[in-house]
Structures are given as C-alpha cells and as structure tokens.
Amino acid sequence: MATTAIINATIFDATGKAPFTGHVLIDGNTIVSVTQGDSPQADTVIDAAGKFLMPGMTEGHGHLSFENCAATEHLITPTPEEQVFAAARGAKALIDAGFTSVYGASEAKLRLGVAVRNEVNAGRLPGPRIRAGGLEISVTGGMGDESTDHNPRIGPSTLINGPEEMRAEVRRQIREGVDNIKLDVSGDPFYAWRAGTVGTPATCSPMHYDELKMAVDTAHNLGRKVNVHTRSVEGSKMSVRAGVDALFHVEHSDEELLDMLEEAKDRLFVVPTIDLFHQMVTGGAACAGITSEVATMMGVPPLIEASIETHTALRKRGVRHLIGGDYGFVWAQHGQQARDLVRFVDYYGYSPADALVCATRNGGHAMMGDGSLGTIEAGKLADMILVDSDVLADLSILSDTTRVVMVMKDGALHKSPAN
Ligand SMILES: [Zn+2]
Numbered sequence: 001m002a003t004t005a006i007i008n009a010t011i012f013d014a015t016g017k018a019p020f021t022g023h024v025l026i027d028g029n030t031i032v033s034v035t036q037g038d039s040p041q042a043d044t045v046i047d048a049a050g051k052f053l054m055p056g057m058t059e060g061h062g063h064l065s066f067e068n069c070a071a072t073e074h075l076i077t078p079t080p081e082e083q084v085f086a087a088a089r090g091a092k093a094l095i096d097a098g099f100t101s102v103y104g105a106s107e108a109k110l111r112l113g114v115a116v117r118n119e120v121n122a123g124r125l126p127g128p129r130i131r132a133g134g135l136e137i138s139v140t141g142g143m144g145d146e147s148t149d150h151n152p153r154i155g156p157s158t159l160i161n162g163p164e165e166m167r168a169e170v171r172r173q174i175r176e177g178v179d180n181i182k183l184d185v186s187g188d189p190f191y192a193w194r195a196g197t198v199g200t201p202a203t204c205s206p207m208h209y210d211e212l213k214m215a216v217d218t219a220h221n222l223g224r225k226v227n228v229h230t231r232s233v234e235g236s237k238m239s240v241r242a243g244v245d246a247l248f249h250v251e252h253s254d255e256e257l258l259d260m261l262e263e264a265k266d267r268l269f270v271v272p273t274i275d276l277f278h279q280m281v282t283g284g285a286a287c288a289g290i291t292s293e294v295a296t297m298m299g300v301p302p303l304i305e306a307s308i309e310t311h312t313a314l315r316k317r318g319v320r321h322l323i324g325g326d327y328g329f330v331w332a333q334h335g336q337q338a339r340d341l342v343r344f345v346d347y348y349g350y351s352p353a354d355a356l357v358c359a360t361r362n363g364g365h366a367m368m369g370d371g372s373l374g375t376i377e378a379g380k381l382a383d384m385i386l387v388d389s390d391v392l393a394d395l396s397i398l399s400d401t402t403r404v405v406m407v408m409k410d411g412a413l414h415k416s417p418a419n
Helices: 080-096 112-121 163-175 209-221 233-242 255-263 274-281 292-297 300-316 339-348 352-368 395-399
Strands: 003-011 020-027 030-035 044-047 052-055 057-062 099-104 129-131 136-139 157-160 180-184 225-230 246-249 269-271 384-387 404-409 412-415
Touching: 003 384, 052 352, 057 080, 057 246, 057 269, 057 352, 080 099, 080 112, 080 404, 080 412, 099 180, 099 352, 099 404, 112 129, 136 163, 157 163, 163 180, 163 209, 180 209, 209 225, 209 233, 225 233, 233 246, 233 255, 255 300, 269 352, 274 292, 274 300, 274 339, 292 300, 300 339, 339 352, 339 395, 352 395
Parallel strands: 003 044, 003 052, 057 099, 099 129, 136 157, 136 180, 180 225, 225 246, 246 269
Antiparallel strands: 003 020, 020 030, 052 384, 384 404, 404 412
C-alpha cells in the first residue's frame, strides 16, 4: 500500500483536544499515526505548514438531486434522466467543498441517490461517501401531498395510509437500494395552506405512530436507517418512541421531549437545518420570491425562535447535532453547507470547535455507526481536508470551496494541494 504523510499541519482532530502542530501518516485508507516532532517518511509527502487539517465534513441531511429549487415543481417536473446529472453535480460540489460524507435525506426520484452512490463507489464519478436517501414517505393530506379532489397531481412524496402500506413501501425502497428511509411525520410551513383549508402547518403531526413504528421496525430489520421530518412536539416524541435514527428540524419542544432526546442521545442524531430559514428571513431567498415578508406569512420567524430555544437546550444536554440540510435551493447551493457552522455559533451558542465536532465527529458516527470515521486518530478512516487558514478563527471560510485546498477520502486525494 502507498503511504502519504501530511506534515507540519495545524491539526484539529475533533476528539476535543486543542489544535496542535503535527504530522499524519496514512497507509491505504487508514490513518496509521498522528505525531509531533520529527516528520515521518512516506511515498508522498504533503507539507501543510500554516494550513489547517481537519476531518472531512458530513452533510447530515442531503438532497443530492435538488439543484436550484425554488418550489416542489422543480423536483417533480424534470425527468429522472436529467435529474441524475443534477445529483452527480451535487455529489461533486459537496466533495469539492470538503464534505467527504453525505447522510441522505430524500431525493427527487427514488433511485437518484442510489445510482450516484453506486457510481461514486465504483470510482466512476467524484463524490463523497453516500448513505442514499429515497423518496419521502408521507400520508394523504400530509406534507408532499399536493392533490385535491378536483385537481389531482403528483407531489414530491410517495403516500401511504396505514402500517401495511408503510411496510410495503419501506421494503420497496430498500429493494431499490436505498440506505436511509425518510418519513414526513409533521407538517411544514410550505404546506401550511392549501385550497382554502388549514392545510398541515409545522405544529401538526399527520403521520400516526403505528405507521412510524412499522417503518422503523421494517427498515431496522433490513439494516437500514430511518430519518424523520419533524417540526411538531408530538411528531418528535413519536419519532423517539418509535426508535428513529435521526430527527430533522425539531423546532418545537417541551420539557418532556428534551428529556426523551437526552435519554436517547447515544442512539440518535438531530439535524436542525437552520440555514434554510435564516436565508428566508434575512432576504437571502428573495431571488426566489421568498422575501422576508413572504417568510413571515409562511410562519418562519416563530420557527426560528423555537429552533434557537430547542437546539440551545439540546446542545447543553449533549445531544449530537449534525450540520447541513435542505441545500440545493436557489439560495442555498450544494457546497455551501458549512454556512450552518456559523449559525450553530450565532443561534445555538456553540463554540467554533464544538460546531466543527458536529460537522466531523458526529457526522462520521452517523455514517458508520462504529466510530471508525470522523476524527483524526490512528486506526481511523482517512477522510481529511486541508484549509488555507485557521478555521476556528473564522468558520465562514469553510463555505468557500476555494479555501479548501486538499480533500482526501478513504486515503485517496480528490483534491491535491498546489505545493
Ligand atoms: Zn430536507
């Protein structure tokens, strides 16, 4: 096996240790040593003096096939043949930006994430490690159901009613190669009103516990993970009780939910997806017609307030957060996911170092489950990035792809430093 040494780097190993100057020796796809003092010999030596070495990041709620979306129409209308290119571009943008892993949420069509994952794993396309998401699973009248009786239309989700339909749909998606099942448990501000009805706002929970539990049992039985879209208190409680692996959004909470999440913190992850809303209320999404006034009409400001309260409390309780989520919109492109790091500091009170742990160590654990990924330590998988200056002094540089000067995944260089 060929060896590579990255020497004289400022190393942030994501174990909780303060950054230090040192050397990392890689053999094949594995880190064999992290040392200080004399630099090690290797077939390839990369001098990283003055540069910041950290584990590769994980996008914790990936939609690879979402590209320049402003409405669900942009997920539904394009053909799968065109969308597979969008998913491939998403995978490349992510690894170019230092995201060596994508923990999949859902895709615009069932097999887009699966197909790209397979091509990346075969070495035919550039991209991160991918746990592929499939189609969102919702219920009649829930998020993603865009039909009314007088105007039936295909939505971005597949709809089930009752546990038996859920069992069949989860089995079908797993048969098609999906790693991560995604359920729409609560409502959403994008579906708050429809056809003169009250619709399904963020505080309601259209999916029932028996459907949710069936999805978890069926997926776990086949070694797959289950992730939920949940903004409501009841939706989040049902999700924890049913044994899901990750909860996305989770704005609303009460004391009982916070206790439940803390108790389950070793078996689940929480992904706040905060930048989407941040952009909507600060004018970042105005290019897509979502001005801050429109965001207010959609009920976004109180969701941000609730998000701050809930996720600050979860940080204090040691619940493992992941960054990323809901990128691929016009105002939030793939490769910009590290913007979440700044939000984690500004909104949830994270230190820059602890925010980076969410992006790296927590993400690695969500991907592999066995602790083999996400830190720079001997014996761990060699997914690392080199950034041109001190990330802890300014987290925002990580959302600029050009500042990420080296990307290594599984011991192989995707992006080589210029030296
Ligand atoms: Zn999403």
